[in-house]
Amino acid sequence: MRAAWYERNGAAREVLEVGDMPVAEPTRGEVRVRMATSGVNPSDVKGRRGRPLTAPRIIPHSDGAGTIDAVGPGVEARRVGERVWLWNAQWKRPFGTAAEYVVLPQEQAVRLPENIDFAAGACLGIPALTALHSVRLHGDIAGRTILVTGAGSAVGHYAVQFAKARGARVIGTASDQKSAHARQAGADFVIDYRGKDVARVVKELTGGVGAAGVIDMDFTGTAPLIGDGIVAPHGLVVSYGSNVAGPIPLSFPAMLWGSLTLKVFVVYELRPEERRAAIGELTGMLAAGRLRHSIGLRLPLAEVAAAHEAVEAGKVVGNVVIDVA
Ligand SMILES: NC(=O)c1ccc[n+]([C@@H]2O[C@H](COP(=O)([O-])OP(=O)(O)OC[C@H]3O[C@@H](n4cnc5c(N)ncnc54)[C@H](OP(=O)(O)O)[C@@H]3O)[C@@H](O)[C@H]2O)c1
Numbered sequence: 001m002r003a004a005w006y007e008r009n010g011a012a013r014e015v016l017e018v019g020d021m022p023v024a025e026p027t028r029g030e031v032r033v034r035m036a037t038s039g040v041n042p043s044d045v046k047g048r049r050g051r052p053l054t055a056p057r058i059i060p061h062s063d064g065a066g067t068i069d070a071v072g073p074g075v076e077a078r079r080v081g082e083r084v085w086l087w088n089a090q091w092k093r094p095f096g097t098a099a100e101y102v103v104l105p106q107e108q109a110v111r112l113p114e115n116i117d118f119a120a121g122a123c124l125g126i127p128a129l130t131a132l133h134s135v136r137l138h139g140d141i142a143g144r145t146i147l148v149t150g151a152g153s154a155v156g157h158y159a160v161q162f163a164k165a166r167g168a169r170v171i172g173t174a175s176d177q178k179s180a181h182a183r184q185a186g187a188d189f190v191i192d193y194r195g196k197d198v199a200r201v202v203k204e205l206t207g208g209v210g211a212a213g214v215i216d217m218d219f220t221g222t223a224p225l226i227g228d229g230i231v232a233p234h235g236l237v238v239s240y241g242s243n244v245a246g247p248i249p250l251s252f253p254a255m256l257w258g259s260l261t262l263k264v265f266v267v268y269e270l271r272p273e274e275r276r277a278a279i280g281e282l283t284g285m286l287a288a289g290r291l292r293h294s295i296g297l298r299l300p301l302a303e304v305a306a307a308h309e310a311v312e313a314g315k316v317v318g319n320v321v322i323d324v325a
Contacts, residue, residue: 002324003099004304005059009050012308016048016060018301024095024103026072031106033084038097038322039063039122040307041154042241044090048308055094060304062090062268064097064324065112065121075106083118084109087125087275091268097122098304100324110279113287120293123154123319124282128291130267131158132278134215134238135166137263141213142167145206147230150217151187152178154319155240157294159215160185165290171205173198181317185292193221199228210235210258217241219248219264226260227251236261294318 001023006015026032038061048060065085071077087108090096112121138146146163150156151172163170164186172187179190191201202211210232216222216239231237237260242248285291296318299307310316
């Protein structure tokens with residue numbers, strides 16, 4: 001099979017190779033998926049660049065979609081031919097979706113509703129599930145104001161849609177380049193985080209009280225805003241990312257006097273019941289055609305290095321997807 005891989009950390013063009021590898025057989029409880037698409041996320045790029053390799057060769061990418069073409073013992077034979085999307089394909093496993101075939105535990109291959117194409121299927125494992133879990137953590141948000149930072153990013157674009165679907169009023173932050181994208185997702189207001197005083201505008205838009213909740217993709221940028229009073233008393237901040245690795249100062253008095261809660265999570269490590277619940281809700285919304293998917297760039301597998309560079313550059317509006325087939 002054709003596959004892309006790396007065997008050491010480094011720049012995309014220096015370490016990513018495309019070549020032939022043997023096709024594996026599924027063992028007990030596993031399915032083999034003939035991949036159509038492979039989604040590229042910032043985590044895949046960070047892993048290639050600097051996370052210690054857990055095997056001599058890594059086929060990158062956790063997200064992707066395709067069709068089950070073989071099943072191992074213990075898996076219902078009727079799953080052969082099922083269209084699926086994958087989660088965690090390259091999390092704590094060496095061989096991810098940047099290949100013509102992936103073998104993985106059957107629960108990591110989720111039925112893709114007929115109305116959803118394989119490109120959109122490659123955006124569900126990380127962007128959509130991260131966004132949906134972030135929104136679910138906020139509970140009932142109908143009529144409440146939620147601030148979504150990076151509302152034009154891959155995760156943020158879905159987070160805005162999920163929050164709006166639950167009846168929230170959404171304030172997003174985005175650069176001028178991505179502000180239209182955030183509005184298209186349904187954001188009621190978009191603040192140019194590069195040019196505007198975000199804390200002042202959020203307070204203006206909330207009668208001085210602050211947002212009831214925050215869904216945050218860059219805690220380095222958001223922590224100082226918490227100190228500036230962007231979160232209403234008893235508010236919840238859910239953060240899933242930071243532009244800078246390492247410790248981030250946070251105002252304890254702001255957290256204390258606001259009785260605020262901070263929840264941080266990584267989508268790879270959702271508890272089984274959290275993942276089941278999120279997948280159930282996501283499947284319903286997909287089947288009902290209630291989500292917009294945004295593919296900003298599609299490239300063939302041979303151009304995997306260019307796909308990584310595009311994610312690194314951060315200029316693409318929408319997800320970066322590789323056509324494997
Ligand atoms: N914890 C988890 O499980 C999890 C899951 C998914 C992603 N993440 C992390 O979350 C982050 C975003 O992921 P993604 O896939 O959505 O990335 P993405 O689509 O590549 O979005 C990144 C874009 O967000 C915008 N941005 C950056 N900093 C911002 C800030 N402080 N405020 C507002 N917008 C900002 C920038 O665009 P503009 O400046 O042009 O607007 C940037 O190009 C990454 O760090 C990723 O590793 C974590």
